[in-house]
Amino acid sequence: MKTCKWERCNKTFYEVKPWQEFCCTRHQQDWHLHQRRLARQDRRYRQQCTLNDNHIGEVREAITSLIEQGRAKMEQAKAQAEQAKAKMDQCRLSEEQQREIARRMGLQTTNEVRTEKKMIRRF
């Protein structure tokens, strides 16, 4: 007596030949088809895993590149801000220079206008 190898059958049977593992040819075929299906699923799963790994790799590369780009842009912006500040420092006139320019143009500096307003208020 033997038990049929096809797990969905599992019946005991009298084997005709000593190497017989299935109760009938139908169950032998079913078992082989099932094995093939399992192998196919396994192969597909492995392919999917490889695709996922590749995808994760691509996403990681994209993120790294974005971070690098962002860093480069920040460095650039910082350099531009420093340049702008340097230019502004160059352009900044001393109070004396401002007064001189205002005098030449017949204008008053803000400070002089303020003093004048205060004087007007007093009268």
Ligand SMILES: [Zn+2]
């Ligand atoms: Zn069977």
